[in-house]
Amino acid sequence: MSDIQEIIEIAKRRGFFWQSSGIYGGVSGLYTYGPLGSILKRNIVSAWADSYISIGALLVDSPVIAQEDVFRASGHLERFTDLIYECSNCKFRQKFETLLEGTGKGVPSSAEEAMKIVSSSGLKCGNCGSDKIAVTDFNLMFPVGTVRAGESRLFLRPETAQGIFVDFQLLIRQNRDRLPLIVIQTGEGFRNEVAPRNAIIRLREFSMGEVEVFMDPESHPFTPDSSKEPVNLMDRDGKDMALPVSDALSRGIVADPAMAFFIQKTHRLLTGLGIDPGKLRFRQHRRDELAHYSSDCWDAEALMDDTWIEIVGISDRGTYDLTRHQSHSGKSMEVKIGDKTFIPKVLEPAHGIDRILMATLVHSRRVTDKGYVVMSLKKEIAPYKLAIFPLFKKDGLSEIAVDIFSRYSKIDPYCIYDESGSIGKRYARQDEAGTPYCVTVDYQTKDDHTVTIRERDSGKQKRILIDDLVSGPVLGNKYVISAFD
Numbered sequence: 405m406s407d408i409q410e411i412i413e414i415a416k417r418r419g420f421f422w423q424s425s426g427i428y429g430g431v432s433g434l435y436t437y438g439p440l441g442s443i444l445k446r447n448i449v450s451a452w453a454d455s456y457i458s459i460g461a462l463l464v465d466s467p468v469i470a471q472e473d474v475f476r477a478s479g480h481l482e483r484f485t486d487l488i489y490e491c492s493n494c495k496f497r498q499k500f501e502t503l504l505e506g507t508g509k510g511v512p513s514s515a516e517e518a519m520k521i522v523s524s525s526g527l528k529c530g531n532c533g534s535d536k537i538a539v540t541d542f543n544l545m546f547p548v549g550t551v552r553a554g555e556s557r558l559f560l561r562p563e564t565a566q567g568i569f570v571d572f573q574l575l576i577r578q579n580r581d582r583l584p585l586i587v588i589q590t591g592e593g594f595r596n597e598v599a600p601r602n603a604i605i606r607l608r609e610f611s612m613g614e615v616e617v618f619m620d621p622e623s624h625p626f627t628p629d630s631s632k633e634p635v636n637l638m639d640r641d642g643k644d645m646a647l648p649v650s651d652a653l654s655r656g657i658v659a660d661p662a663m664a665f666f667i668q669k670t671h672r673l674l675t676g677l678g679i680d681p682g683k684l685r686f687r688q689h690r691r692d693e694l695a696h697y698s699s700d701c702w703d704a705e706a707l708m709d710d711t712w713i714e715i716v717g718i719s720d721r722g723t724y725d726l727t728r729h730q731s732h733s734g735k736s737m738e739v740k741i742g743d744k745t746f747i748p749k750v751l752e753p754a755h756g757i758d759r760i761l762m763a764t765l766v767h768s769r770r771v772t773d774k775g776y777v778v779m780s781l782k783k784e785i786a787p788y789k790l791a792i793f794p795l796f797k798k799d800g801l802s803e804i805a806v807d808i809f810s811r812y813s814k815i816d817p818y819c820i821y822d823e824s825g826s827i828g829k830r831y832a833r834q835d836e837a838g839t840p841y842c843v844t845v846d847y848q849t850k851d852d853h854t855v856t857i858r859e860r861d862s863g864k865q866k867r868i869l870i871d872d873l874v875s876g877p878v879l880g881n882k883y884v885i886s887a888f889d
């Protein structure tokens with residue numbers, strides 16, 4: 405089974421995520437996060453938000469629905485499309501570029517051009533082989549009706565960014581009319597993907613963590629530090645290299661210091677969340693794959709199942725969005741800083757939270773010599789930090805364990821009590837859930853008020869006084885730390 409498939413199985417069994425509305429057959433690309441996944445996702449979002457709020461970012465929360473005017477100005481109405489073909493014989497639908505694979509032909513820019521390729525090359529439906537196929541430009545946005553009949557349409561947002569751009573003037577005021585201004589937003593984005601797949605990797609509704617960095621391109625504080633840590637980079641021509649980001653900047657591989665700064669920051673965030681630095685790279689977009697708003701883009705890609713999958717896109721949006729909103733709304737998007745009046749440039753690190761979560765799961769999964777799965781999630785993002793078990797339910801051990809649980813959960817709610825099944829099964833369950841510590845109450849506890857604490861990654865077990873265990877959360881607890889030194 406592939407790594408992603410293994411995770412999909414564990415995720416359903418343990419309660420990280422599963423396809424929604426399974427009783428009705430489900431809709432591809434719509435997933436529910438279960439009890440473990442919801443906490444894991446929240447921990448990832450918090451780590452992301454904290455890392456930006458700590459450098460002065462402002463957090464906003466705009467509606468998921470916006471009016472047509474917003475997406476006309478942003479270009480999404482006209483250009484957020486995929487060329488697809490539909491077969492009138494078998495009703496199959498697929499991206500047109502999939503049909504072109506192996507033909508050596510590039511993706512055409514319009515449906516008309518695509519239809520010419522279909523007839524000149526005799527292309528046939530990839531499902532039934534019929535030639536009754538028609539290519540159309542398929543807009544990925546979900547329309548959600550109108551407020552009143554005849555009024556302009558409303559859409560679910562395909563990205564959270566526009567909710568920031570439309571309120572730029574209100575936000576810069578909140579920043580006391582200074583640049584740089586960093587605004588972050590997390591929430592759902594909606595895209596009617598033609599081929600949702602791999603569970604939470606390609607969804608129709610997904611979670612984003614977007615960062616819009618507004619700056620004066622000639623005067624800003626963003627430049628990478630001199631850390632010697634190598635980062636895997638692949639440039640526009642497909643050349644691979646591993647070098648410190650500051651070297652990549654001085655050698656002109658990454659042209660812009662701000663882009664280099666955010667590559668370094670993103671690398672730290674992702675590896676800090678547990679993504680394997682050896683399976684992480686930053687790949688520069690070729691010119692022909694840049695989005696309509698972008699002049700340069702470096703994607704953070706994680707290796708999963710021998711495929712590099714984009715998890716964050718760091719895009720230079722220039723003045724595209726603010727200029728478009730200025731001309732469409734008639735409202736100024738300029739700032740006056742000193743004696744200079746201008747539209748700020750925007751750099752956007754856009755994080756796909758679901759894909760980051762998937763990569764942390766794929767990269768943290770290991771199988772022990774005995775064939776058990778351990779999810780070695782970073783302790784800081786693990787859903788539960790501690791599990792408490794009685795060795796047996798009898799002889800008063802449950803009562804002691806419940807008492808420890810009620811004392812401990814007052815200082816750290818991310819603690820779980822389990823008395824069902826054998827002790828071995830309970831350890832295995834918590835290993836799959838990624839819980840870093842398990843505590844067991846046994847007969848010795850009755851004599852000396854100690855419990856066994858077991859560390860997930862080393863499998864080591866130590867005895868610790870109950871009073872020491874409940875003196876603080878396990879992650880910062882000096883008695884726990886010193887026990888495993």
Ligand code: AMP
Binds near residue numbers: 607609610715754
């Ligand atoms: P984009 O605006 O297309 O660069 O998307 C920003 C990030 O969102 C990407 O780097 C992906 O990690 C993530 N993403 C994009 N589309 C999807 C999707 N359909 N399902 C899940 N994540 C997505």
